[in-house]
Amino acid sequence: GESVGLHLPTLSVQEGDNSIINCAYSNSASDYFIWYKQESGKGPQFIIDIRSNMDKRQGQRVTVLLNKTVKHLSLQIAATQPGDSAVYFCAVAGHTGGFKTIFGAGTRLFVKA
Amino acid sequence: IAGITQAPTSQILAAGRRMTLRCTQDMRHNAMYWYRQDLGLGLRLIHYSNTAGTTGKGEVPDGYSVSRANTDDFPLTLASAVPSQTSVYFCASSEQGADTQYFGPGTRLTVL
Numbered sequence A: 001g002e003s004v005g006l007h008l009p010t011l012s013v014q015e016g017d018n019s020i021i022n023c024a025y026s027n028s029a030s031d032y033f034i035w036y037k038q039e040s041g042k043g044p045q046f047i048i049d050i051r052s053n054m055d056k057r058q059g060q061r062v063t064v065l066l067n068k069t070v071k072h073l074s075l076q077i078a079a080t081q082p083g084d085s086a087v088y089f090c091a092v093a094g095h096t097g098g099f100k101t102i103f104g105a106g107t108r109l110f111v112k113a
Numbered sequence B: 001i002a003g004i005t006q007a008p009t010s011q012i013l014a015a016g017r018r019m020t021l022r023c024t025q026d027m028r029h030n031a032m033y034w035y036r037q038d039l040g041l042g043l044r045l046i047h048y049s050n051t052a053g054t055t056g057k058g059e060v061p062d063g064y065s066v067s068r069a070n071t072d073d074f075p076l077t078l079a080s081a082v083p084s085q086t087s088v089y090f091c092a093s094s095e096q097g098a099d100t101q102y103f104g105p106g107t108r109l110t111v112l
Helices: none
Strands: A004-006 A010-014 A019-025 A032-038 A045-051 A056-058 A062-067 A072-077 A086-093 A101-103 A107-112 B004-007 B010-013 B019-025 B031-038 B042-049 B064-066 B076-078 B087-094 B107-111
Touching: A004 A086, A010 A019, A019 A086, A019 A107, A032 A062, A045 A056, A045 A062, A045 A072, A072 A086, B004 B087, B019 B031, B019 B087, B019 B107, B042 B064
Parallel strands: A010 A107, B010 B107
Antiparallel strands: A004 A019, A019 A072, A032 A045, A032 A086, A056 A062, A062 A072, A086 A101, A086 A107, B004 B019, B019 B076, B031 B042, B031 B087, B064 B076, B087 B107
16 A cells, blocks of 8 residues: 655754755555645645646745655755744645545654744 | 634543544535544544545544535544544545645544
8 A cells, every 4th residue: 555754753954944855655656745734733734736747846935846756755945934843744645546645754844043 | 614623622531431523614625534643653544535425434443433414514423432542633625535635723632
């Protein structure tokens, strides 16, 4: 079955630096990938998504990169701010096996002032 | 209301008691989900529903039941709560299965 893993459980960056959070998945049939942000005491919140027919997508200060060859995706946050401190989850979905979405365990991002 | 709501916000429950966590969405989404979130284990799917009238089991369904009588509501019931069900429970919805999910604020449940 599908598994989703994050490379680091925690990441600490200096305010103003760029952050990169990585995620690996196992099922090559996965075709939809989502990043969520979860602040303390709140539910996960959608940040950005990408479909398998793309390898890069940009939002406001965030970029998602998808490498289907090695089954890896990353979330890049430009000019990281204290408000970016949260847990970030990648989620991988596929239209096989019953439309399932699998979440990674999450990376906690600490932003140092 | 706009989005997805959950009730109660938190609850302390004696073991053996029955408890229903409520979830309502007003986005007319077809699919709804229940997750539990435990420290170090991320989000684990309990049950899901791809459309009103249908439900399915997720990764950790034992001890939980759901119903989907209409599009908007997706209650989660613990028939006889046990301490291992102490967790934060999140309800989510999406337009269709495998689409972006929108999460509620969560219910923090403690079973003593």
